[in-house]
Amino acid sequence: MYAIVATGGKQYRVKEGEKLRVEKLPGEVGDTIELGEVLLIGEGEDIKVGAPFLDGAKVTATVASVGRADKVKIIKFRRRKHHRKQMGHRQSYTEIEITGISA
Numbered sequence: 001m002y003a004i005v006a007t008g009g010k011q012y013r014v015k016e017g018e019k020l021r022v023e024k025l026p027g028e029v030g031d032t033i034e035l036g037e038v039l040l041i042g043e044g045e046d047i048k049v050g051a052p053f054l055d056g057a058k059v060t061a062t063v064a065s066v067g068r069a070d071k072v073k074i075i076k077f078r079r080r081k082h083h084r085k086q087m088g089h090r091q092s093y094t095e096i097e098i099t100g101i102s103a
Helices: none
Strands: 002-007 010-015 019-023 032-035 038-043 046-049 058-068 072-078 083-089 092-102
Touching (some): 010 019, 010 092
Antiparallel strands (some): 002 010, 002 038, 019 092, 032 058, 038 046, 058 092, 072 083
8 A cells, every 4th residue: 555645845655664754844753743644545456536635544654763964065156256155055854664554
């Protein structure tokens, strides 16, 4: 069984037992999280599609780890103008492990 869930402005296709990195969610390592914005649940030929979300469907997950991604460097440069601006960004993430999918 698989499901398509929306979290952090993105959509993910998830299966039970799968680990996944999503945008930072509230919670500590070991906490249980419920993702209620389920767009689709399917198993073989049996597929249920929501409009936009399925009523009563949820995906449960446990927080495996919390961290920050690698640094992304941003450089703005204008030639011949003595202008150079250098910045960096590290995005926070939550790694979750899917424990259950229920319709």
